[in-house]
Amino acid sequence: MGRLAIKAENVSKKYQIRQGLGGLQTSFKAILNAPFNWLMRQNGRYTHFHPSETIWALRNISFDVEHGESIGIIGRNGAGKSTLLKIISRITRPSKGKITLYQRVNSLLEIGTGFNPDLSGRENIYLNGSFLGMKLSEIKQKFDEIVTFSEIEKFIDTPVKYYSSGMYMRLAFSIAVHLTPEILILDEVLAVGDAGFQRKSQEKMGELLSSGATIILVSHNNNTIRNLCERTIWLDNGAIKMDGTSDIVVDQYSKFIREEN
Amino acid sequence: MNIIRRENEFAPIEIAPPSFLEFPRFRELWEYKGLLFFLIRRDIKLRFQQTVIGFLWIILQPLIQMSIFYVFLGVLVKVPTGNVPYHIFFLSAFIVWQLFSQIINLSALSLVGNIGIIIKCYFPRMVLPLSTVVSALIDFGISFLLLLLFLLIDNIYSLSFRYLLIPVLLVITTVFASGVGLLFGAMMVLFRDMKNLLGFILQIWMYLTPIMYPISIVPEKYQIIFYLNPLTALVDAYRWVFLRQGNLPRFDHLLISLVVATVLWFSGAIVFRSMENKIADVM
Ligand SMILES: Nc1ncnc2c1ncn2[C@@H]1O[C@H](COP(=O)(O)OP(=O)(O)O)[C@@H](O)[C@H]1O
Ligand SMILES: [Mg+2]
Numbered sequence: 069m070g071r072l073a074i075k076a077e078n079v080s081k082k083y084q085i086r087q088g089l090g091g092l093q094t095s096f097k098a099i100l101n102a103p104f105n106w107l108m109r110q111n112g113r114y115t116h117f118h119p120s121e122t123i124w125a126l127r128n129i130s131f132d133v134e135h136g137e138s139i140g141i142i143g144r145n146g147a148g149k150s151t152l153l154k155i156i157s158r159i160t161r162p163s164k165g166k167i168t169l170y171q172r173v174n175s176l177l178e179i180g181t182g183f184n185p186d187l188s189g190r191e192n193i194y195l196n197g198s199f200l201g202m203k204l205s206e207i208k209q210k211f212d213e214i215v216t217f218s219e220i221e222k223f224i225d226t227p228v229k230y231y232s233s234g235m236y237m238r239l240a241f242s243i244a245v246h247l248t249p250e251i252l253i254l255d256e257v258l259a260v261g262d263a264g265f266q267r268k269s270q271e272k273m274g275e276l277l278s279s280g281a282t283i284i285l286v287s288h289n290n291n292t293i294r295n296l297c298e299r300t301i302w303l304d305n306g307a308i309k310m311d312g313t314s315d316i317v318v319d320q321y322s323k324f325i326r327e328e329n
Numbered sequence: 330m331n332i333i334r335r336e337n338e339f340a341p342i343e344i345a346p347p348s349f350l351e352f353p354r355f356r357e358l359w360e361y362k363g364l365l366f367f368l369i370r371r372d373i374k375l376r377f378q379q380t381v382i383g384f385l386w387i388i389l390q391p392l393i394q395m396s397i398f399y400v401f402l403g404v405l406v407k408v409p410t411g412n413v414p415y416h417i418f419f420l421s422a423f424i425v426w427q428l429f430s431q432i433i434n435l436s437a438l439s440l441v442g443n444i445g446i447i448i449k450c451y452f453p454r455m456v457l458p459l460s461t462v463v464s465a466l467i468d469f470g471i472s473f474l475l476l477l478l479f480l481l482i483d484n485i486y487s488l489s490f491r492y493l494l495i496p497v498l499l500v501i502t503t504v505f506a507s508g509v510g511l512l513f514g515a516m517m518v519l520f521r522d523m524k525n526l527l528g529f530i531l532q533i534w535m536y537l538t539p540i541m542y543p544i545s546i547v548p549e550k551y552q553i554i555f556y557l558n559p560l561t562a563l564v565d566a567y568r569w570v571f572l573r574q575g576n577l578p579r580f581d582h583l584l585i586s587l588v589v590a591t592v593l594w595f596s597g598a599i600v601f602r603s604m605e606n607k608i609a610d611v612m
């Protein structure tokens with residue numbers, strides 16, 4: 069048994085789907101409508117005004133992740149994969165249960181978020197790095213490596229709005245994997261870019277893994293999962309359907325999807 | 330390839346359901362001071378990237394307002410302004426109002442404006458509203474120079490110990506504004522059309538503060554109502570410094586203002602923190 073990196077205990081997440089999301093006007097209407105709805109309910113009649121509807125995006129999820137493990141998460145659209153990653157990344161909080169992080173988490177849920185088009189590549193490296201919770205000294209220490217990996221040396225002082233989309237993605241990816249501390253979380257970001265970039269980023273992931281990083285990644289590409297992850301968790305309708313060796317889980321999942329179609 | 334290892338200094342983090350009231354975590358904010366610094370730098374860079382226009386816009390706004398009110402209230406209505414011309418009387422308080430309303434506006438809008446990064450990345454959300462205070466203070470510095478220019482032209486300015494009071498007044502003003510900004514920022518999470526209402530509220534707040542008129546034109550028995558607005562006393566104090574009008578602000582009154590502003594700031598921070606975990610879900 070290795071040391072724990074992440075422990076998830078009975079995590080559930082509820083979302084409210086509000087009609088006419090969050091406006092003052094709608095709220096006033098809701099308040100004004102409330103007595104009428106109440107009266108209607110007293111008469112046992114159908115009310116057309118539902119203030120909110122709830123969705124359980126995650127139901128009672130529990131699992132442990134150890135140092136240096138690489139875990140793939142698969143499941144159909146809407147299964148709750150992104151929600152799980154968002155909770156681990158501390159972007160949103162669970163409605164029930166809890167997750168404990170024993171290592172520092174860094175997440176890349178989307179390439180290039182937090183980039184400011186009007187600022188130079190250099191400025192963006194510092195801004196992005198500090199959004200990701202890095203200290204100035206750490207960013208400085210890694211700066212040259214980031215620039216070299218992204219192959220944008222010549223344009224480092226050019227505003228990123230003049231970058232090609234390839235340059236933009238290389239820079240964003242480079243920041244995340246270089247500043248990355250112990251746990252890296254990726255939500256379908258390895259699927260972007262041209263073939264060359266994809267190969268390079270997969271290589272980088274392999275490198276990170278062999279150096280002992282813990283990785284959790286969501287991908288629709290079964291090969292990516294098989295190549296990079298020893299273990300895979302299959303989410304279905306917010307619950308864990310299967311958790312085990314990648315080869316077995318991915319096979320079962322593919323069979324399930326094939327049978328369903 | 331070397332990953333920065335800091336396991337030994339990492340205390341486990343628990344991610345649990347939000348409680349009803351959450352308190353600001355100053356230690357964490359302090360850890361993110363680098364982000365605060367780069368956000369402030371970003372704002373300044375972007376603002377002054379088109380140097381001439383950026384700078385012009387900052388001094389044009391008070392100048393335009395000043396001209397309008399000068400014509401209507403100074404020339405046509407002839408509002409009494411004591412020992413100074415109307416335009417200076419107006420400007421001396423308007424730059425304070427600008428600082429105040431800019432902090433509130435920018436703080437309240439900072440969440441919506443940075444929603445892209447909020448839903449993709451964790452950081453204490455409070456750095457966003459807090460970072461706006463510095464840009465507002467820089468703008469204030471520039472409009473302050475403008476006021477100084479007018480004071481020099483009309484020979485009202487004199488180097489004086491009074492100006493030592495300005496930093497104290499600025500602290501009270503920014504803490505007060507930042508608190509209100511945090512409150513509105515939190516409300517913005519729930520009500521997205523709050524933005525329009527905020528503009529309206531600030532407009533009325535400005536009219537109810539003796540900025541374009543002296544408090545003396547308000548009947549004496551109603552003046553106390555105006556002083557319920559902490560900005561009224563603050564504006565008085567600023568005018569005492571800039572224009573040598575009115576009385577020396579009383580120490581105990583300033584202290585009370587500071588305490589009220591601080592209490593307001595903490596309330597704003599608590600409401601903001603309690604609301605911030607909803608941001609990523611509702612946006
Ligand atoms: N902010 C939100 N508000 C309401 N419902 C949401 C929100 N985010 C996700 N959901 C719902 O939660 C469920 C899980 O979504 P998600 O985690 O994005 O799935 P996946 O990434 O596996 O496709 C979906 O039904 C989705 O509609
Ligand atoms: Mg998803």
